[in-house]
Amino acid sequence: MSATIIDGKLLAETIRQRVADEAKRLGITPGLTVVIVGEDPASQVYVRNKVKQTEAAGFHGSEHRLPESTSEANLLKLVQTLNNDPSVHGILVQLPLPDHIDPDLVIRTIDPAKDVDGFHPINAGKLAVGQDSLVPCTPQGCILLAKTVHPDLTGLNAVVLGRSNIVGKPVAQLLIQESATVTVAHSKTQDLSDVCARADLLVAAVGRAELVKRHWIKPGATVIDVGINRVADGLGKSRLVGDVAFNEAKEIAGAITPVPGGVGPMTIACLLANTLKAACWAEGKPAPTF
Numbered sequence: 001m002s003a004t005i006i007d008g009k010l011l012a013e014t015i016r017q018r019v020a021d022e023a024k025r026l027g028i029t030p031g032l033t034v035v036i037v038g039e040d041p042a043s044q045v046y047v048r049n050k051v052k053q054t055e056a057a058g059f060h061g062s063e064h065r066l067p068e069s070t071s072e073a074n075l076l077k078l079v080q081t082l083n084n085d086p087s088v089h090g091i092l093v094q095l096p097l098p099d100h101i102d103p104d105l106v107i108r109t110i111d112p113a114k115d116v117d118g119f120h121p122i123n124a125g126k127l128a129v130g131q132d133s134l135v136p137c138t139p140q141g142c143i144l145l146a147k148t149v150h151p152d153l154t155g156l157n158a159v160v161l162g163r164s165n166i167v168g169k170p171v172a173q174l175l176i177q178e179s180a181t182v183t184v185a186h187s188k189t190q191d192l193s194d195v196c197a198r199a200d201l202l203v204a205a206v207g208r209a210e211l212v213k214r215h216w217i218k219p220g221a222t223v224i225d226v227g228i229n230r231v232a233d234g235l236g237k238s239r240l241v242g243d244v245a246f247n248e249a250k251e252i253a254g255a256i257t258p259v260p261g262g263v264g265p266m267t268i269a270c271l272l273a274n275t276l277k278a279a280c281w282a283e284g285k286p287a288p289t290f
């Protein structure tokens with residue numbers, strides 16, 4: 001039997017609409033500023049889409065496009081300026097940054113109350129101890145997608161494949177908050193495929209194209225594929241694939257997210273939700289949840 005395909009594009013549209021409606025109801029115009037350094041083509045597209053979708057939600061969106069040669073000091077100065085600008089509720093510095101800039105230092109310089117990526121150590125710490133915080137967007141998206149299949153994640157055996165600060169660790173924290181039983185697996189895990197094959201819910205966030213094969217998946221499991229890997233299609237062009245070998249996985253999984261059209265679109269929808277949350281906090285209004 002073939003798995004249910006979880007439609008991330010559709011859910012992202014629904015979330016974006018709800019976020020826009022809530023902002024209107026609250027009488028708030030959230031402001032998001034996106035900073036990009038350099039010419040990475042994929043980043044250019046993501047930033048364009050972020051600003052476009054921000055404006056489509058009725059928010060104020062702006063961008064700073066800086067040349068590859070921008071010094072770390074100048075980028076930090078810009079972040080400080082944005083920290084001090086009351087019309088900016090959310091600041092996002094697009095990753096990856098050029099090699100001469102330390103991303104951790106940049107992230108630590110963003111005011112945690114405006115850190116709509118949720119990457120600042122203060123926000124990561126709050127998430128770890130279960131305090132309300134700005135939560136990283138892709139992990140939030142993973143949970144919302146998983147909940148379309150399992151509205152209650154309590155007691156599910158969840159395996160998170162990947163341990164990055166941006167996806168793996170926060171997804172694991174969110175799943176713990178949802179009372180799932182969580183295993184974090186990674187490239188050094190022994191019997192990796194067997195560990196994954198015990199999961200009722202498998203979140204693949206390892207950044208390796210089509211690593212997860214059919215026999216890594218428990219029959220009927222829900223598979224959330226975070227990977228976005230560009231590979232050659234053999235015809236001189238390229239195509240996007242996830243961390244899961246989708247065609248074989250969908251024959252055994254109960255439900256699965258596609259790539260593209262799964263987790264990716266949820267990242268920007270959750271970014272708008274975080275921007276509204278930051279704006280509500282700044283204006284002393286209760287922040288809605290989605």
Ligand SMILES: Nc1nc2c(c(=O)[nH]1)N[C@@H](CN(C=O)c1ccc(C(=O)N[C@@H](CCC(=O)O)C(=O)O)cc1)CN2
Nearest residue numbers: 046092093094095096117137260261262263264265267
């Ligand atoms: N500061 C940040 N940098 C980066 C983040 C992030 O959350 N914050 N995440 C990724 C890139 N990213 C957002 O920035 C992102 C990636 C993918 C998508 C998306 O919608 N993907 C589509 C396919 C798009 C395509 O054709 O290339 C999909 O999966 O359907 C949105 C946002 C790294 N940097």
